[in-house]
Amino acid sequence: MMTRREWMRQAAGLTAVAAMPGLTSGRGLAHTSAKSGQAITGAGSLKAHAAARGLLTGCAVNAKVFREDEGFRKLLAEQYNIVVPENCLKWNMLRPTAETYSFADADSLVAFAEAHAMKVRGHNFVWHEAIPGWFAGTVIKDNAEKFLVDHIRTVGGRYKGKIHSWDVVNEAIWIPDGRPDGLRSSSPWFQMLGPGYIDLAFRTARATDPTALLTYNDYGIEYDNEEQGKKRAAVLALLRRMKADKVPLDALGIQSHLHAISKDGFGRGIRELIDGAKALGLQVFITELDVNDDTVAATDVAERDKVVADVYRSYLTAALEGPEVKAVLTWGVSDKNTWLNNGTKFRKQHPERLQRPLPFDPDYAPAPAFFAMRESFDKTKKRWEYVRSKRADQLKGLTGSYRAARLLDHGFEEPEEAAREQRRDRQREDPGEGDITQRGHLQTALIRSHGAGYA
Numbered sequence: 001m002m003t004r005r006e007w008m009r010q011a012a013g014l015t016a017v018a019a020m021p022g023l024t025s026g027r028g029l030a031h032t033s034a035k036s037g038q039a040i041t042g043a044g045s046l047k048a049h050a051a052a053r054g055l056l057t058g059c060a061v062n063a064k065v066f067r068e069d070e071g072f073r074k075l076l077a078e079q080y081n082i083v084v085p086e087n088c089l090k091w092n093m094l095r096p097t098a099e100t101y102s103f104a105d106a107d108s109l110v111a112f113a114e115a116h117a118m119k120v121r122g123h124n125f126v127w128h129e130a131i132p133g134w135f136a137g138t139v140i141k142d143n144a145e146k147f148l149v150d151h152i153r154t155v156g157g158r159y160k161g162k163i164h165s166w167d168v169v170n171e172a173i174w175i176p177d178g179r180p181d182g183l184r185s186s187s188p189w190f191q192m193l194g195p196g197y198i199d200l201a202f203r204t205a206r207a208t209d210p211t212a213l214l215t216y217n218d219y220g221i222e223y224d225n226e227e228q229g230k231k232r233a234a235v236l237a238l239l240r241r242m243k244a245d246k247v248p249l250d251a252l253g254i255q256s257h258l259h260a261i262s263k264d265g266f267g268r269g270i271r272e273l274i275d276g277a278k279a280l281g282l283q284v285f286i287t288e289l290d291v292n293d294d295t296v297a298a299t300d301v302a303e304r305d306k307v308v309a310d311v312y313r314s315y316l317t318a319a320l321e322g323p324e325v326k327a328v329l330t331w332g333v334s335d336k337n338t339w340l341n342n343g344t345k346f347r348k349q350h351p352e353r354l355q356r357p358l359p360f361d362p363d364y365a366p367a368p369a370f371f372a373m374r375e376s377f378d379k380t381k382k383r384w385e386y387v388r389s390k391r392a393d394q395l396k397g398l399t400g401s402y403r404a405a406r407l408l409d410h411g412f413e414e415p416e417e418a419a420r421e422q423r424r425d426r427q428r429e430d431p432g433e434g435d436i437t438q439r440g441h442l443q444t445a446l447i448r449s450h451g452a453g454y455a
Contacts, residue, residue, distance in 0.1 A: 038371070040366050040370070041078050041079075044374075045078055045079050046079045046080065046359070046370065046373060046374060046377075047079055047080050047081040049373075049374045049377040049378055050081070050328070050377045051081065052377070052378075052382075053377055053378075053380050053381070053382050053383060054323075054326075054382050054383030055325075055326065055327065055328060055377060055380070055383055056081055056082040056119060056164075056326060056327035056328070056329075057079075057080060057081065057082065057327070057328050057329070057373070057377070058080040058081060058082030058083050058084065058118070058119075058121070058327070058328075058329045058330075059076070059080055059083060059084070059329055059330045059331070059332060059333045060083075060084050060085070060086040060123075060288065060329065060330070060331045060332055061076065061083050061084065061085055061086055061109055061333075062086045062087070062332070062337050063085065063086070063087065063088040063093075063105035063106075063108075063109070065337050066105075066108070066109060066112075067105070067108070071364055072333065072334070072337075072364070073112065075333060075334075075360065075364050076112075076116075076118075076333070077116045077118075079333075080118060081117070081118055081119065082118060082119040082120070082121060082164060082327060082329065083109060083113055083118055083119075083120055083121070084120070084121035084122075084123050084287070084329060085105070085106055085109055085120075085122075085123060086123075086331070086332070086339070087130070088105035088106050088109070089106050089122055089123055089124065089155065090123070090124065090127065090130035091127070091130055091131055091132055091135070091151070092130045092131060092132045092133075093105075093130070094106070094155065095132050095151075096132070097134060098134050098138050098139075098147075101154065101155070103158060106159075110159060110162055114162070119164035120159075120162060120163055120164060121163070121164055121165050121166070121167070121285075121287070121327075121329070122155075122156075122159065122163045122165070122166040122167065122212065123166075123167045123170070123217075123287075124166070124167035124168070124169070124170040124217065125151065125152050125155070125156070125166060125167070125168050125169070125201055125205060126148065126168065126169045126170065126189060126197065126198075126201045127169075127170040127171060128171065128184060128186070128187035128188060128189065128190075129171075131188065135188070136188075139188070139192070140192065141192045141193075144189070144192035144193050144197075145193060145200065148189065148193070148197065148200065148201060148204070149200070149204050152168075152201060152204045152205055152208055153204065153208050156204075156205055156208035156209045156212070157208050157209070159209070160208065160209045160211070161209065161211055163209060163211075163212045164212065164213065165212055165213035165214070165215050165250070165251060165285065165327075166205055166209070166212045166213070166214055166215060167215050167216075167217040167253055167287070168201050168202050168205045168214050168215060168216065169197075169198050169201050169202070169216055169217070170217045170218070171184065171217070171218050171219065172184055172187070172190075172198055172216070172218070172238070173218055173231055173234045173235050173238065174186065174187075175227075175230050175231055175234065181195070181234065181237065181238070182230070182231065182233075182234025182235075182237070182238070183195055183234075183238075198238075198242070198247075199242065199245065199247045202214055202242070202247050202248050202249060203247065203248060205248070206248035213250040213251050213283065214248055214249055214250045214251070215249075215250065215251040215252065215253045215285065215287075216235075216238070216239060216242075216249065216251075216252055216253065217252075217253030217255060217287055218231075218235055218253070218254070218255060219255035219256075219257055219288070220255075221235055221254060221269075221273055222254060222256055222258065222266050222269065222270055222273075222315070223262065223264040223265070223266050223269060224264050224265050224266055224267065224268050224269040225264040225269075228264075228269060229269060232269060232272065232273050235252075235273070236273065236276040236277075239252065239276070239277065239280055239282065240276075240280060243280050243281075249280075249282065250282065250283060251277075251282050251283040251284065251285055251326075252273075252277040252282050252283075252284050252285070253284075253285045253286075253287040253288075254270075254273065254274075254284065254285070254286055254287065254319075255287050255288040255289075255331075256286050256287070256288060256289040256290075256315065256319075257288060257289075257290055257292065257331070258289070258290070258291045258292065258311055258315060259291065259292050259295060259311075260291050260292060260293040260294075260295060260296050260304075260307045260308050260311055261295035261296055261307070262295075265314075266314070266315055266318055267318045270315075270318050270319055271318065271321065274319065274322065274324050274325065275322075275324075277324065278322075278324045283324070283326050284324045284325045284326065285325065285326060285327040285328075285329070286316075286319060286325060286327065286328040286329060287327075287329055288329065288330075288331040289312075289315075289328065289329065289330045289331065290330055290331045290332065290338065290340065290357040290358055291308045291311045291312060291357045291369070292340055292346060292355060292357060293307065293308050293355050293356055293357060294340075294346060294347050294348065294349050294350055294355060295349060296308075299353075301356070304356055305356055305367050305368045305369070306368055308356060308357060308367070308368070308369050309367070309368035309369045309371070309372040310372070312359075312369045312372040312373055312376070313372040313375065313376055316328065316372070316373065316376035316377075317376055317379070320376060320377075320379075320380035321380075322381070323380075323381050323382070323383050326383055328373070328377075330358055330359060331358075332357075332358050333358060333359070333360055333364075334358055334360040334361065334362060334364055335354065335355065335356045335357065335358050335360070335361050335362050335367070336361075336362035336363075336364075338355060338357055338358055340355045340357055341354045341355055357369075359373055
C-alpha cells in the first residue's frame with residue numbers, strides 16, 4: 001500500500017513533469033514479446049526481476065531523446081527502478097559559462113524519476129573529460145579548488161536528498177601516465193591541485209549531501225588480462241588508501257564496457273575486484289554496461305544479438321555470483337541511441353553498420369540481451385538492504401529495539417551479521433561516533449548505507 005508521504009511525493013513529481021508534452025502518457029512496450037511470447041512488462045519487466053533479488057536496474061538517459069520521445073519515457077517507467085543522466089550533469093553540458101548553470105534537463109529527469117518511484121544516480125562531479133570550452137584559461141591553479149568545491153556544493157546541493165549515489169570522481173586511474181600509484185596525472189584537476197583533488201571532492205560531496213552514496217567509478221578493470229589487472233590493482237590501492245585516510249567513500253562503480261569478441265574472459269579479475277571492494281565495506285554498482293559488437297564477423301542480426309546476449313549472461317553471472325553488487329545499469333536503453341554509434345570511432349571494423357549493444361533494439365523491442373539480463377537476475381542471491389525511516393523511534397516502541405528499522409527493501413528481515421558490519425563500518429569512518437544507534441544517529445547511518453529514496 002502506498003503511504004501518504006509516498007503519494008504526496010509522487011503527486012508532486014507528476015505536477016512538475018506535466019508541462020512536458022506526453023511525459024506521463026503514451027504507448028510503451030507490448031505486454032509480451034512478439035518473438036518469445038514471454039511477458040516483458042509488469043512482473044516480466046527488468047525491474048520486477050531485479051527487485052525480486054533486492055537489485056536495482058536502470059540505464060543512462062540521453063536528455064534529447066528523453067525530451068522528444070514519448071515511447072522512450074514510457075519504456076523507462078516500465079522497465080527500470082533507477083536512472084542516471086548520460087551527459088546533462090557533466091561540466092560541458094551543465095555549465096555554459098563559468099558563472100552559470102543549465103539545470104533544465106537534469107531537473108526534468110529527477111522530477112520524472114520521483115513521479116515514477118525511481119532512484120537517480122548522479123554522474124559526475126569530477127572527470128578529466130567533458131570539460132567546457134571556457135575552462136582552459138579560466139580555471140587555474142590559484143582558483144581550481146574554489147571552482148571544484150563550488151561546483152559540487154551547487155550541483156550536489158540542488159539535488160540534496162534526491163540522489164541515490166554520486167560518481168564523485170570518474171576515471172582517475174590511467175597507468176600509461178607512469179605514476180607508481182597509477183593516478184591520471186594528465187587530468188587537468190591533477191595538474192592544478194595534485195592528487196589531493198580526489199579526497200577534496202569526496203569530502204565536499206559528503207558535506208553537501210550526507211544521504212548520497214559516494215562512488216568511485218572506472219572502466220577497463222573487468223577482464224582477466226595483464227593490462228586490466230594492473231589498472232584493477234591501482235584502483236583497489238586507491239580505494240584502500242582512501243579508506244585508511246578516512247575519506248568518505250561508499251561504493252565502487254565498475255563501468256563494464258565490454259566486447260562481444262575478446263581473447264580474454266572475466267571471472268577471476270571481476271571477483272578480485274568485487275572481493276576487494278567488499279573487504280573495504282563498499283557496495284558495488286555495475287554502472288555503464290554495454291557490449292561492443294563491432295568485432296562480430298557475422299552480418300546476420302540474430303547471430304550478432306546472440307553473441308551480445310551471451311556476453312551479458314556470462315558477465316552478469318560472474319559479477320552477481322555474490323551479493324555485493326547492488327545495482328546494474330546499462331549505458332543507454334536502445335540500440336537506436338547508443339553512444340557507440342556516434343560516428344565511427346567504435347565501428348572501425350564495420351563502419352557501415354550500427355552496433356547493437358543494449359537490451360532493446362531500435363524499435364524498443366526487447367533484444368536477446370534483455371532476456372539474458374532477466375535470467376542473470378533470477379539466478380543471483382537476494383541482496384540485503386536497509387530501509388531508512390524517520391519513524392525509527394516509533395518502530396523501536398513497537399519492537400523494543402532499533403532492529404525494527406533494519407528491514408529489507410522488499411520486506412525480509414536483515415541478517416544480524418550485516419547489521420553488525422554496518423555499525424563497524426560507521427565506527428571505522430568515525431571512531432568517536434561510538435554506537436550510532438545509542439547516539440541517536442541511526443537515521444543518518446541508514447541513509448548512508450543505501451542512498452536517498454527511503455526517507
